[in-house]
Amino acid sequence: MDNAGLAKKLASLAQLDFDAAQAYNEAAPMVGKSDSEIREHILLFYEDHKRHAKTLSDAISGLGELPPHFSIDIMGYAFEDVTLLLGATGTFGAMIALEQNEKLVAQAYADMLDDSDFSKFPMDVQSIFKAYYDDEKRHLAYIESVLHQIEPALKK
Numbered sequence: 557m558d559n560a561g562l563a564k565k566l567a568s569l570a571q572l573d574f575d576a577a578q579a580y581n582e583a584a585p586m587v588g589k590s591d592s593e594i595r596e597h598i599l600l601f602y603e604d605h606k607r608h609a610k611t612l613s614d615a616i617s618g619l620g621e622l623p624p625h626f627s628i629d630i631m632g633y634a635f636e637d638v639t640l641l642l643g644a645t646g647t648f649g650a651m652i653a654l655e656q657n658e659k660l661v662a663q664a665y666a667d668m669l670d671d672s673d674f675s676k677f678p679m680d681v682q683s684i685f686k687a688y689y690d691d692e693k694r695h696l697a698y699i700e701s702v703l704h705q706i707e708p709a710l711k712k
């Protein structure tokens with residue numbers, strides 16, 4: 557695969573990570589005041605996604621290609637759509653919307669690791685994809701564990 561082809565894949569992940577960072581940014585104020593531990597995780601995950609987007613952009617520059625200009629509008633609307641559609645509010649609404657988002661991002665990284673060209677990517681890019689996929693699985697696992705705790709309480 558040529559550098560331009562790889563840069564395109566990196567750019568699509570960078571945009572996804574940037575969108576995910578925006579989603580966390582929008583979700584943070586929705587979290588209930590008493591849920592400070594969840595809010596801390598949201599802020600950590602927000603930082604992870606920002607770091608991912610930055611590192612992926614730097615990797616694109618390293619290939620001699622132009623990194624993407626991030627657009628914030630699209631995700632803002634998508635995030636609102638999810639919360640409105642589900643009628644979910646507060647911590648539960650935030651976590652439901654973030655779960656949808658994390659599934660998308662985790663799947664995108666899983667697809668990258670399954671890419672038939674994966675073994676031909678530069679070693680540093682392979683390492684980034686593997687490490688970030690682990691981050692995404694960790695984010696998703698945390699969100700799902702929180703939802704498992706919240707959902708039974710909501711049904712009472």
Ligand SMILES: [Fe+2]
Nearest residue numbers: 658661692695
């Ligand atoms: Fe994530």
